[in-house]
Amino acid sequence: MVVILKPHPDQKKVDQLAESFRSLGFSIHYSEGEHTIIMGLVGDTSRVDINTIAANEIVDRVQRISQPYKAANRRFHPQDTVIDVAGRKIGGGAFSVIAGPCSVESEEQIICVAEAIKASGAQFLRGGAFKPRTSPYAFQGLEADGLKLLLEAKKATGLPIVTEIMSQTHIDLFADVDVIQVGARNMQNFQLLKELGHSKKPILLKRGLANTIEELLMSAEYIMAGGNPNVILCERGIRTFETSMRNTPDLAAIPMIKHQSHLPVVFDPSHATGIPWMVEPLTKAALALGADGVMIEVHNNPGAALCDGAQSLNFEQFAQVMDTVKQRAPQEGKAL
Amino acid sequence: MVVILKPHPDQKKVDQLAESFRSLGFSIHYSEGEHTIIMGLVGDTSRVDINTIAANEIVDRVQRISQPYKAANRRFHPQDTVIDVAGRKIGGGAFSVIAGPCSVESEEQIICVAEAIKASGAQFLRGGAFKPRTSPYAFQGLEADGLKLLLEAKKATGLPIVTEIMSQTHIDLFADVDVIQVGARNMQNFQLLKELGHSKKPILLKRGLANTIEELLMSAEYIMAGGNPNVILCERGIRTFETSMRNTPDLAAIPMIKHQSHLPVVFDPSHATGIPWMVEPLTKAALALGADGVMIEVHNNPGAALCDGAQSLNFEQFAQVMDTVKQRAPQEGKAL
Amino acid sequence: MVVILKPHPDQKKVDQLAESFRSLGFSIHYSEGEHTIIMGLVGDTSRVDINTIAANEIVDRVQRISQPYKAANRRFHPQDTVIDVAGRKIGGGAFSVIAGPCSVESEEQIICVAEAIKASGAQFLRGGAFKPRTSPYAFQGLEADGLKLLLEAKKATGLPIVTEIMSQTHIDLFADVDVIQVGARNMQNFQLLKELGHSKKPILLKRGLANTIEELLMSAEYIMAGGNPNVILCERGIRTFETSMRNTPDLAAIPMIKHQSHLPVVFDPSHATGIPWMVEPLTKAALALGADGVMIEVHNNPGAALCDGAQSLNFEQFAQVMDTVKQRAPQEGKAL
Amino acid sequence: MVVILKPHPDQKKVDQLAESFRSLGFSIHYSEGEHTIIMGLVGDTSRVDINTIAANEIVDRVQRISQPYKAANRRFHPQDTVIDVAGRKIGGGAFSVIAGPCSVESEEQIICVAEAIKASGAQFLRGGAFKPRTSPYAFQGLEADGLKLLLEAKKATGLPIVTEIMSQTHIDLFADVDVIQVGARNMQNFQLLKELGHSKKPILLKRGLANTIEELLMSAEYIMAGGNPNVILCERGIRTFETSMRNTPDLAAIPMIKHQSHLPVVFDPSHATGIPWMVEPLTKAALALGADGVMIEVHNNPGAALCDGAQSLNFEQFAQVMDTVKQRAPQEGKAL
Structure with missing residues (x-):
C-alpha cells in the first residue's frame, strides 16, 4: 500500500502517522520527491481500510498495491477449485450446462423442460421460484411451491437443481436445492x-450489473470467509451506454477472473444479451475463453412464458446449441 | 405501448396476437408501413410485461409509451408529498439537513456529533449501525448496539434518527428509528x-450506483404498492468512467425526479464525491435544483473514523456549510 | 417513425403537424389512447431529423422504428461485402491477420517486424506513422518519414500496409498505403x-471508445454515401466502469454488427485489453464469433517500444497466436 | 511515479531498469515488501510514457502520482486565467452568457436571434456554420456562407461570435471569428x-462525451503547448447508462476542473440535457458551482429549426433565464 502525502506536511504529523502504521504491524519505506513524500507500507494490508488512512489531514491519496481478497485469490491457491454438486463436478475439466426456464410455472412445464434439456445433454436444471422483478406488478414467481416443483423435476430426471434465493429468511426452504443462486x-x-457463508451448499454468485471484477471477488470472499469454499462465479453482462442488446456481455471477464481467482466461472448468454440467436455464438466464445459452463434459458413455449420469454430458447434451438x-468442448480440453 | 411486428408476418398470427391483447382489455390501432406493421395498444399497460410480448415469434420490438409506475407518478398525484417525521416535515417547503457519522462508534462519539450538528442547525441525525462494506474484513458496524446508541443520542438532543437497514430480519430492531434508510x-x-411496504415508517430510498431514475421510481413503487406512501428518494452519485471523484454526482436527476414524481428528493454530496471540499458547492447546487434536503457525513475526528473518514466533514466545516x-434556502423558497 | 403527442393537444396544431408530414411524403396512421395520441409515419424516414420533430410544441417524444443507415445496412444488401486489398480479400471466407508495431521507429525495426509476422503467417502489416497521443509531450510518430519506411517494408516483404490517418490534409501522403485506418x-x-468517401481506398474504421454500434454504422455510412463502398469495421474495446483492463472488449458487438451490416468486421485484442496474455484467448473468441480478422500489436522488443509496448507481443508470442x-480458422469456415 | 515490480525479479534486471531511470534524470527510492518491490521515481515525470515502462518484463504496474499536464495545471499557475475576447472578459469575475441557434439558417434568422439575445443581456452570439451531424443525410450547415452571416450579425449587434471549427483546413475562414469552438x-x-495552438485566438474546448477531466485538460495542454494560452473549457454532459436526458450533465466537473486548472469553465445546459425546461435550473446550479458562464441554444422558432430545435429556448424562455x-450572478461574486 502506498500513501502519498500532501505537499510540505508538518514533520510531527508525519511521525505520528508513521507511528500509527507501525503499531498496526507495518514497516514503512519512504520515497521523497520534489513535491511529494510517499510512504510504502509493507505487511498484510488486506484488512486495512483505505478511506480511514485517506482521511488523515496530511494524506493526499492512498493506492493499494496488492488485492484485498485472500480466500478467492489464485495467488494463494493456484489450483483450480472443483466443486462437487450431487456427484457432478463444476470446474476443472468439466463443462457444465445449466438450463431451464426463467420461472417455474407448473409441474407439467418444469418436468417437460427438464426432460427436454436432459435429452439434449444439459447436466443441471435451473428455474426461478422466487423472481426479482423490477415492477411490483409483474409475476413474482411461485415461491415455495415453485421450489417443490423443481424437486419434483429433479426426482423425475435426476438433474440437480439451481435456483435463486432472494432473502436469508428463505434458507431453510432451500435445504434440498443443489446450487443456490x-x-x-x-x-x-x-x-x-x-x-450463505455458514452453509456448505454450492453458491452460484452472479456479477452485479455495474460491479467490477474485484467487487465480485470481494463478494465471493464474504461467502468464503464465513467458511463456505463452494462458490461458482457467473458473468451475465454489464450495464453500459450500448443499447443494441439488453446488457453488454463482458466475455473478457472470463479469462480475467480465472487469472485472478481459482473459482469456477460460468457465463449466462441469455441474460447478457436478451436475444435468442446470440446464445449459440456467445456459448462458442465462452468455451474458447475457458469458461467452466454456461447457463441458458430454455422454455417449452417462449411466446407464452410468464417472464423473460423473449430471451428463451425453445427445445429445438437448445438442442442445436448442445x-x-x-x-x-473436447477441443478446449473440457468434458461434458 | 407500441408493438412493432417483423416484416411480412403471417396474418393468422397477427389476428391471434390482436385477440390476446383484446382479451387483456386493450383496444388496438394499426399503422401499416412499407416494411412494418405497428400495433398501438390503448389501455393501462403498467402491469404488462414487455418481454412476454417481445417473445412472440412475429414481434420485432415493443416500446413503452407511458411510465410503468403509478403510485410514485406525478401525473396521477400532482401535489408534492410531504412526509411527517416525528413532527418535522420532509418535502414541500422544508429543506431537511440530515447529518452524522458514517458509523456509530461509541456513546460519547454519537452524542458529541449529535450535539454539534444540532447546534449548527441540522434537523436529523444519521449514523450507521449496520454497515454494508465491500470487504468482509472491514468494520461491519456496532449493529443492534449501534441502534441503541442512536436512540440515546436522540434522547439527548431530540433529533430524529435516520439509519440503514440491511435485512428484513432486522425490522423489529428498527421499531424506534424515525426514518429507515x-x-x-x-x-x-x-x-x-x-x-418495508407493510410498515408505515418513512423510508429513505437511495438510488443504486448504476440504476436509472425509472428503476429508482419502480423500487419506490414496490414500497408504495405495499401500502406505505412515505418514501423519500436520495440521489447519491452514479458509476461512470470518470475517476476524479468516488462517483459522478447526478445533480440533474434532482429536477428530473421531481418532474416525474411527487416524492421528496434529498441529495448526498458526501457519498456522491467522497471529497469533503465538494460538499459545500454541491449543497448549494442541490438547493438551486430544488432538492428537499441533503445528507452529509460529519465526524468528530475524521482522521480517526472507523469508516469513510476521508469524506466526512469536521464540526467547523459542517457549521460553515450550514x-x-x-x-x-429562503431564496429557493425553502425553510429549514 | 412513431410520434407521441403530449396529452390533449390543440386539434388545429395536430392538423398542421400532420400536413407537414404529408408534405414530406409520409402517410400517417393514428393511434389514440386515453391519454395519448400516437402518429405513425410511413415512408423513408432515414433522412428525417428526430430532433426537429421533437421540437414541435405538441410533440412529447419521437421514436425511430427503422435504422437510419441504408448503404451499410444488411437489410438492403444481404450479401457479405468482400474487399480487395492489393489482391487479397478481406471479408467473406477470409480471416485476415493485421500485425505490427504501434509505431514505426526505424527502417530496421519495421522491416524486422514485417519479416517476422510474415514468417508467422500474417497477411497485412500495420504500423503507426501519425500517432494520436493523449499527451502533447509524448512521441507523435515519424509522420511522413514513417509512411516511407512502411512502404520500404512492403517492398521487402510484399505485405500490404495498414496505417492511421489523422487529418484530411494528409490524404495525398497516403496514396500508396493499402488500407487507411x-x-x-x-x-x-x-x-x-x-x-475518405471521395477516395476508393479501403478504409478501416475503428469504433470510438464510447460510441454505439449504430453510431459506428452511421460513420461508415458517411464514407459510403460519398461513394466509397470499401469500409472495414473494427471493434477495439469500449469505455466502462471496469478497471482490470484498459478497455472493455465488446466481443458480442462482432456478431451484432454482422447481423446489422454486410461490412467486414475485425477485432483488435491489443487495444481492447492492453494486456499481452489476453490476445490469444480473445483471438480465439473473435474467431468463434465470426470476425473477419484480427489486428494485433507485435514488436521486436516490447520493453523498448516508443509507444504502447506494454500491450505488444514479441515474435514468439505472436507465432504462437498464429x-x-x-x-x-478452418473450423469456422475461414481461410487464412 | 511509482513502479511496482513483479514478485521475485531478477536483480540484474532491476539494476538495469534503475540505471535507465537514472539516465532519464530521475532519482529512485526503493520500498521492499514481502512480495513486492516498489520503485519511487523522483523528478519531472510529465513527459514519461507509462506504457513504455509497464512493458518492461519485470514491471507489474506503474502508477502516476502527479498530473501529466503542466500549462493547464493550477498548481503551477494559481491565478485564474482571464481571457480577453474583443474587449470582453471571460473568466475571473465575469459570468459570460453565450447564446444563439444550433445552426445559422439565414441572414434574417441570425440577426433576429442576435438582437433578441442581446436585448435579454447575452454577451456572445453562438451559431453553427459547420455542423457535426451523426447522419450524412442531415443538414450539414451553411458552412462558409454561415460564417459570413454570423459576421453580419456581429456587425448589426456588436456581439462577438463563437462558432465551431471541424477541420484545420478551415482555419483561414475563421480569421474574423472571435472564439473558435x-x-x-x-x-x-x-x-x-x-x-489551434499556433493561433492566438480564444478556443472554446468542449469535453468529449466519454472523456475524463484529465483527458480534457490534456487536450487543453495540446493547444497551450503550441503557444496559445487562451483556452476556455466547456462541460456539456457525458454518456452514461441513464436515458431520461440526452446526456448526463456532469455538473460536479465544474468545481473539480476549477480546482485542478486555472482556465475558465463554461457549462452548456442545452446539449447536456436536450430538454428546454432543464436550462434554467441547471444554469442556477452552474452559477452556484462557480462556472464562468453558460452556453445556451436559443431559436426564433424552435419548432421549425433545421437542427436540434427540440432543445432550443424561444426568446421568451431565454429572457426568463437571463x-x-x-x-x-452578483451573489456568486460574478458580474455580467
Whole structure:
C-alpha cells in the first residue's frame, strides 16, 4: 500500500502517522520527491481500510498495491477449485450446462423442460421460484411451491437443481436445492452472503450489473470467509451506454477472473444479451475463453412464458446449441 | 405501448396476437408501413410485461409509451408529498439537513456529533449501525448496539434518527428509528422493499450506483404498492468512467425526479464525491435544483473514523456549510 | 417513425403537424389512447431529423422504428461485402491477420517486424506513422518519414500496409498505403470521413471508445454515401466502469454488427485489453464469433517500444497466436 | 511515479531498469515488501510514457502520482486565467452568457436571434456554420456562407461570435471569428488542436462525451503547448447508462476542473440535457458551482429549426433565464 502525502506536511504529523502504521504491524519505506513524500507500507494490508488512512489531514491519496481478497485469490491457491454438486463436478475439466426456464410455472412445464434439456445433454436444471422483478406488478414467481416443483423435476430426471434465493429468511426452504443462486441485484446483499457463508451448499454468485471484477471477488470472499469454499462465479453482462442488446456481455471477464481467482466461472448468454440467436455464438466464445459452463434459458413455449420469454430458447434451438457444445468442448480440453 | 411486428408476418398470427391483447382489455390501432406493421395498444399497460410480448415469434420490438409506475407518478398525484417525521416535515417547503457519522462508534462519539450538528442547525441525525462494506474484513458496524446508541443520542438532543437497514430480519430492531434508510446496494432487494411496504415508517430510498431514475421510481413503487406512501428518494452519485471523484454526482436527476414524481428528493454530496471540499458547492447546487434536503457525513475526528473518514466533514466545516444553507434556502423558497 | 403527442393537444396544431408530414411524403396512421395520441409515419424516414420533430410544441417524444443507415445496412444488401486489398480479400471466407508495431521507429525495426509476422503467417502489416497521443509531450510518430519506411517494408516483404490517418490534409501522403485506418478518436471526425468517401481506398474504421454500434454504422455510412463502398469495421474495446483492463472488449458487438451490416468486421485484442496474455484467448473468441480478422500489436522488443509496448507481443508470442489461428480458422469456415 | 515490480525479479534486471531511470534524470527510492518491490521515481515525470515502462518484463504496474499536464495545471499557475475576447472578459469575475441557434439558417434568422439575445443581456452570439451531424443525410450547415452571416450579425449587434471549427483546413475562414469552438467529437482531434495552438485566438474546448477531466485538460495542454494560452473549457454532459436526458450533465466537473486548472469553465445546459425546461435550473446550479458562464441554444422558432430545435429556448424562455442569471450572478461574486 502506498500513501502519498500532501505537499510540505508538518514533520510531527508525519511521525505520528508513521507511528500509527507501525503499531498496526507495518514497516514503512519512504520515497521523497520534489513535491511529494510517499510512504510504502509493507505487511498484510488486506484488512486495512483505505478511506480511514485517506482521511488523515496530511494524506493526499492512498493506492493499494496488492488485492484485498485472500480466500478467492489464485495467488494463494493456484489450483483450480472443483466443486462437487450431487456427484457432478463444476470446474476443472468439466463443462457444465445449466438450463431451464426463467420461472417455474407448473409441474407439467418444469418436468417437460427438464426432460427436454436432459435429452439434449444439459447436466443441471435451473428455474426461478422466487423472481426479482423490477415492477411490483409483474409475476413474482411461485415461491415455495415453485421450489417443490423443481424437486419434483429433479426426482423425475435426476438433474440437480439451481435456483435463486432472494432473502436469508428463505434458507431453510432451500435445504434440498443443489446450487443456490445469488442474483445480480443481490451481489452486494452482504447479510445474505454472510448467511450463505455458514452453509456448505454450492453458491452460484452472479456479477452485479455495474460491479467490477474485484467487487465480485470481494463478494465471493464474504461467502468464503464465513467458511463456505463452494462458490461458482457467473458473468451475465454489464450495464453500459450500448443499447443494441439488453446488457453488454463482458466475455473478457472470463479469462480475467480465472487469472485472478481459482473459482469456477460460468457465463449466462441469455441474460447478457436478451436475444435468442446470440446464445449459440456467445456459448462458442465462452468455451474458447475457458469458461467452466454456461447457463441458458430454455422454455417449452417462449411466446407464452410468464417472464423473460423473449430471451428463451425453445427445445429445438437448445438442442442445436448442445450439439455445438458437444463438438467444441473436447477441443478446449473440457468434458461434458 | 407500441408493438412493432417483423416484416411480412403471417396474418393468422397477427389476428391471434390482436385477440390476446383484446382479451387483456386493450383496444388496438394499426399503422401499416412499407416494411412494418405497428400495433398501438390503448389501455393501462403498467402491469404488462414487455418481454412476454417481445417473445412472440412475429414481434420485432415493443416500446413503452407511458411510465410503468403509478403510485410514485406525478401525473396521477400532482401535489408534492410531504412526509411527517416525528413532527418535522420532509418535502414541500422544508429543506431537511440530515447529518452524522458514517458509523456509530461509541456513546460519547454519537452524542458529541449529535450535539454539534444540532447546534449548527441540522434537523436529523444519521449514523450507521449496520454497515454494508465491500470487504468482509472491514468494520461491519456496532449493529443492534449501534441502534441503541442512536436512540440515546436522540434522547439527548431530540433529533430524529435516520439509519440503514440491511435485512428484513432486522425490522423489529428498527421499531424506534424515525426514518429507515435503504442503501444503494439494496435498492433492488425486493424482499426488503416488500417488507418495508407493510410498515408505515418513512423510508429513505437511495438510488443504486448504476440504476436509472425509472428503476429508482419502480423500487419506490414496490414500497408504495405495499401500502406505505412515505418514501423519500436520495440521489447519491452514479458509476461512470470518470475517476476524479468516488462517483459522478447526478445533480440533474434532482429536477428530473421531481418532474416525474411527487416524492421528496434529498441529495448526498458526501457519498456522491467522497471529497469533503465538494460538499459545500454541491449543497448549494442541490438547493438551486430544488432538492428537499441533503445528507452529509460529519465526524468528530475524521482522521480517526472507523469508516469513510476521508469524506466526512469536521464540526467547523459542517457549521460553515450550514451557514450557507441558512442563507440560501429562503431564496429557493425553502425553510429549514 | 412513431410520434407521441403530449396529452390533449390543440386539434388545429395536430392538423398542421400532420400536413407537414404529408408534405414530406409520409402517410400517417393514428393511434389514440386515453391519454395519448400516437402518429405513425410511413415512408423513408432515414433522412428525417428526430430532433426537429421533437421540437414541435405538441410533440412529447419521437421514436425511430427503422435504422437510419441504408448503404451499410444488411437489410438492403444481404450479401457479405468482400474487399480487395492489393489482391487479397478481406471479408467473406477470409480471416485476415493485421500485425505490427504501434509505431514505426526505424527502417530496421519495421522491416524486422514485417519479416517476422510474415514468417508467422500474417497477411497485412500495420504500423503507426501519425500517432494520436493523449499527451502533447509524448512521441507523435515519424509522420511522413514513417509512411516511407512502411512502404520500404512492403517492398521487402510484399505485405500490404495498414496505417492511421489523422487529418484530411494528409490524404495525398497516403496514396500508396493499402488500407487507411481511421482511429477511435476520429470516428466522428466527419470532415475526414467525407474526404475518405471521395477516395476508393479501403478504409478501416475503428469504433470510438464510447460510441454505439449504430453510431459506428452511421460513420461508415458517411464514407459510403460519398461513394466509397470499401469500409472495414473494427471493434477495439469500449469505455466502462471496469478497471482490470484498459478497455472493455465488446466481443458480442462482432456478431451484432454482422447481423446489422454486410461490412467486414475485425477485432483488435491489443487495444481492447492492453494486456499481452489476453490476445490469444480473445483471438480465439473473435474467431468463434465470426470476425473477419484480427489486428494485433507485435514488436521486436516490447520493453523498448516508443509507444504502447506494454500491450505488444514479441515474435514468439505472436507465432504462437498464429498457430492457434491456423488451427482454428478452418473450423469456422475461414481461410487464412 | 511509482513502479511496482513483479514478485521475485531478477536483480540484474532491476539494476538495469534503475540505471535507465537514472539516465532519464530521475532519482529512485526503493520500498521492499514481502512480495513486492516498489520503485519511487523522483523528478519531472510529465513527459514519461507509462506504457513504455509497464512493458518492461519485470514491471507489474506503474502508477502516476502527479498530473501529466503542466500549462493547464493550477498548481503551477494559481491565478485564474482571464481571457480577453474583443474587449470582453471571460473568466475571473465575469459570468459570460453565450447564446444563439444550433445552426445559422439565414441572414434574417441570425440577426433576429442576435438582437433578441442581446436585448435579454447575452454577451456572445453562438451559431453553427459547420455542423457535426451523426447522419450524412442531415443538414450539414451553411458552412462558409454561415460564417459570413454570423459576421453580419456581429456587425448589426456588436456581439462577438463563437462558432465551431471541424477541420484545420478551415482555419483561414475563421480569421474574423472571435472564439473558435472545438466540439465534443473533435476533443481528441490532435491535428486540429496542434493547429489551434499556433493561433492566438480564444478556443472554446468542449469535453468529449466519454472523456475524463484529465483527458480534457490534456487536450487543453495540446493547444497551450503550441503557444496559445487562451483556452476556455466547456462541460456539456457525458454518456452514461441513464436515458431520461440526452446526456448526463456532469455538473460536479465544474468545481473539480476549477480546482485542478486555472482556465475558465463554461457549462452548456442545452446539449447536456436536450430538454428546454432543464436550462434554467441547471444554469442556477452552474452559477452556484462557480462556472464562468453558460452556453445556451436559443431559436426564433424552435419548432421549425433545421437542427436540434427540440432543445432550443424561444426568446421568451431565454429572457426568463437571463432574469434569473442577472439576479443570481452578483451573489456568486460574478458580474455580467
